[in-house]
Amino acid sequence: MPERDTATFPPEQLSAATPGSTPELLHWLHQQLQAGQREASLLQSLRDTGWTDTVAHQALKAVVQWRTSQAQAPCAPTPLPGADLTRRPCLLDAGDRQVQVLMCMEQPHILLLGDLLSPDECEAIIAAAQPQMARSRTVAIRTGGEEINADRTSEGMFFQRGETPEVQRLEARLARLLRWPLANGEGLQVLHYGPGAEYKPHHDYFDPAEPGTPSILRRGGQRLGTVVVYLNEPEEGGATYFPETGLRIQPRRGNAVFFRYAQPQAHTLTLHGGDPVLRGEKWIATKWLREREFH
Incomplete structure (x- = not known):
């Protein structure tokens, strides 16, 4: 699956549809999957940090489904801080x-x-x-x-x-x-x-x-x-x-x-x-x- 830009990932929207999760948890799972982490390892990490099996499975499932649905979508550039240097100002x-x-x-x-x-x-x-x-x-x-x-x-x-x-x-x-x-x-x-x-x-x-x-x-x-x-x-x-x-x-x-x-x-x-x-x-x-x- 093509790598997705994290700026397009909608953690708040997915969190509302995934009881017990948080936008930060879903964003972290997205980053982990993007970095190549295995789903089984992510589930164990969530258990180790106190998340219940139900929430862990539902959150991971929601992120995996979203990534699959977006596999063919065009990627948008990540907004980043930075000065306007287009005219090479002094x-x-x-x-x-x-x-x-x-x-x-x-x-x-x-x-x-x-x-x-x-x-x-x-x-x-x-x-x-x-x-x-x-x-x-x-x-x-x-x-x-x-x-x-x-x-x-x-x-x-x-x-x-x-x-x-x-x-x-x-x-x-x-x-x-x-x-x-x-x-x-x-x-x-x-x-x-x-x-x-x-x-x-x-x-x-x-x-x-x-x-x-x-x-x-x-x-x-x-x-x-x-x-x-x-x-x-x-x-x-x-x-x-x-x-x-x-x-x-x-x-x-x-x-x-x-x-x-x-x-x-x-x-x-x-x-x-x-x-x-x-x-x-x-x-x-x-x-x-x-x-x-x-x-």
């Missing part, structure tokens, strides 16, 4: 300021932006975040919760959307620049890396094969894009590194790098990490963009 309109286009790579899609934030805005975000900093956690992909990860040796915190004037302005600029609803963004995460701290290479999307993914997707669907905003400049080290392309982006205060991934798969070439800080410290703010409204 500047982009962020609403209340002009933002520089410093670099753009097509595969993977990576966009380096200059002067997204002013120095004063960077300092204000750091100052507001400092009292709330704690050892950074990552999403626990097997349970859907959070956990300490040895690969991520930073401190961090999350702002609620629009929590401070500076956060509100940054989110509004990103929504305009990347043509993506503000409500589809997770809360802004601020991270602090001291000497020796790093984040080893990883993907930002949620692996469809992990049993905790359905519960994560309930809050707004899959991640589609990442924005890393540099709030200061370490003296040495701390670059954002894409090992599959060999690209390293040095932190410059007020600049930001955006990259996206149309599918939660390694072929998007969006494996990335944060090099160890060798001297000084690094402050960044990270914004993840979801398929749907994040709550």
Whole structure:
């Protein structure tokens, strides 16, 4: 059966006709089948995470039937966040300021932006975040919760959307620049890396094969894009590194790098990490963009 674009899949409609299921469960099953997972394995995964046999079978049956019915239908492109680069602009309109286009790579899609934030805005975000900093956690992909990860040796915190004037302005600029609803963004995460701290290479999307993914997707669907905003400049080290392309982006205060991934798969070439800080410290703010409204 031809692969289907997840943007055309109607989880809400199927959920209404499948008692006990959720749109997130049905969307996850669709992604699993698209990735080649076997039906028996999916049923066992659902049992392991607490779904009843009745709901598991009905949900899987509904998704399989829909995919079969759509096998011959034309595929529509997946809506993705991204700036309008059709005329290869040097500047982009962020609403209340002009933002520089410093670099753009097509595969993977990576966009380096200059002067997204002013120095004063960077300092204000750091100052507001400092009292709330704690050892950074990552999403626990097997349970859907959070956990300490040895690969991520930073401190961090999350702002609620629009929590401070500076956060509100940054989110509004990103929504305009990347043509993506503000409500589809997770809360802004601020991270602090001291000497020796790093984040080893990883993907930002949620692996469809992990049993905790359905519960994560309930809050707004899959991640589609990442924005890393540099709030200061370490003296040495701390670059954002894409090992599959060999690209390293040095932190410059007020600049930001955006990259996206149309599918939660390694072929998007969006494996990335944060090099160890060798001297000084690094402050960044990270914004993840979801398929749907994040709550």
